[in-house]
Amino acid sequence: MDTTSNGIDRAKAPKPALGTTPITGERYYSKAFAEREFEKMWTKVWLIAGLVEELPHANDYLTCEIGRESVLCVRGEDNRIRSFYNVCQHRGNRLVHNDRGNASNSTFACAYHGWRYDTQGTLRWVYCEEDFQQGTPCGRRNLIEIPCETWAGFIWYSLDEDVVPLREFLHPVAEQLDCYQMEKMKRTHWVTLEGDFNWKCVQDNFNESYHLPFVHPQAGLALDEHYSNCQFDLYPSGHCRMLMPGGGPNPERFEGSDEVIFKALKQELAFWEIDPEVFRGRTQELRTALQQRKRELGRKKGYDFSHYTDEQLTDHYHYTLFPNLSFSMKPDGCIFLRGNPHPTDPEKTIFDMWYLTLFPEGAKEYYSGSMRDWVSIESSAPHEVGKVGEVSCGPGIDQDVTIWASQQQGLRSRGFRGGYMPEQENRVRYFHESLDRYLAA
Ligand code: FES
Numbered sequence: 001m002d003t004t005s006n007g008i009d010r011a012k013a014p015k016p017a018l019g020t021t022p023i024t025g026e027r028y029y030s031k032a033f034a035e036r037e038f039e040k041m042w043t044k045v046w047l048i049a050g051l052v053e054e055l056p057h058a059n060d061y062l063t064c065e066i067g068r069e070s071v072l073c074v075r076g077e078d079n080r081i082r083s084f085y086n087v088c089q090h091r092g093n094r095l096v097h098n099d100r101g102n103a104s105n106s107t108f109a110c111a112y113h114g115w116r117y118d119t120q121g122t123l124r125w126v127y128c129e130e131d132f133q134q135g136t137p138c139g140r141r142n143l144i145e146i147p148c149e150t151w152a153g154f155i156w157y158s159l160d161e162d163v164v165p166l167r168e169f170l171h172p173v174a175e176q177l178d179c180y181q182m183e184k185m186k187r188t189h190w191v192t193l194e195g196d197f198n199w200k201c202v203q204d205n206f207n208e209s210y211h212l213p214f215v216h217p218q219a220g221l222a223l224d225e226h227y228s229n230c231q232f233d234l235y236p237s238g239h240c241r242m243l244m245p246g247g248g249p250n251p252e253r254f255e256g257s258d259e260v261i262f263k264a265l266k267q268e269l270a271f272w273e274i275d276p277e278v279f280r281g282r283t284q285e286l287r288t289a290l291q292q293r294k295r296e297l298g299r300k301k302g303y304d305f306s307h308y309t310d311e312q313l314t315d316h317y318h319y320t321l322f323p324n325l326s327f328s329m330k331p332d333g334c335i336f337l338r339g340n341p342h343p344t345d346p347e348k349t350i351f352d353m354w355y356l357t358l359f360p361e362g363a364k365e366y367y368s369g370s371m372r373d374w375v376s377i378e379s380s381a382p383h384e385v386g387k388v389g390e391v392s393c394g395p396g397i398d399q400d401v402t403i404w405a406s407q408q409q410g411l412r413s414r415g416f417r418g419g420y421m422p423e424q425e426n427r428v429r430y431f432h433e434s435l436d437r438y439l440a441a
């Protein structure tokens, strides 16, 4: 099927058999468990290093970390992006210490004894080359290259030289998300937080919507969070998705007034030129009305929605990718959420929130409804870095972040006997079982 033109297939995935073993607290704080995760899982999967747009020119590079490893991604003079272990092959010094940059003279020079590598990883020059009895290291002791591919505007790498091709790893998510043309989106928010919780608290959280009425009480006015109207798909690859209706709350359960719904949807209704008064007493029709309006006015407002189905125009297509990524898709953007393990402390996580905006054609400034913020296509998002509470991830995600440290404290308690979860949290269970499969391999 040509998903680019037909939008996302909503076919329900067959439900996998799930176990019943409690998910215990120890996996959130044990150092031994974290070591096993690194050896058996983090070194076997595809991970995101950054955005292709961060390396527009030859010799542009970025570095990223996973556990204790640092990875160097660089666009070579042949225009190809490659990834390497960021380690000098002389005596192991870390080669590059900057996050981002352009390699001057197309060279990475080690600060210790001056060995120089080109941006395709080849060792080009060493001090006292004639003094190596075993022969010159140049051209032989090159940087160690690792698998590197791009998809959806992201640079992906893997520490497993035998890893399956990226699209195979991402199946069926890549095929489904192609229609969003994420490579055309711009990063308009970029926040990195260090928090006192295990990385799995993050992935667990985005694998369920059971917490919505309590952590995000305002959200239930603009979407139908009740599990009875949502679809959950658990794919054999370990990736999952959730389809949740937008355009207003669950009509059978909502007990507030029409006013409250109008207020929650105010910006969206105004942008799409819908008079809420017309829907007084029949707010359950707003979702379809929004879909129709987006079809009618999309072109005029600079959008090409022809790749989307009607549901994609209003609903929440939320993907959780194994091991640590979430893409929450909107018609005009994507929230990127990622919990990276701290290099040494399993009770800490480096959490990233990016908002990627699809600007309407010709627009320079755009009001992002999801972020409740004006964003500009011309200035790239500043990287805000801090501890929890020091920088904001936007109104919704801040509420999630606040919970995780509190959960970590309880997960560590002798009084926690393992989770006891409803069906609608199956993605949480499935995530842990997928992790266990890697650990057992
Ligand atoms: S460790 Fe890099 S040149 Fe010696």
Ligand SMILES: [Fe+2]
Pocket (backbone or CB within 6 Å): 205, 211, 212, 215, 216, 400
């Ligand atoms: Fe949440």
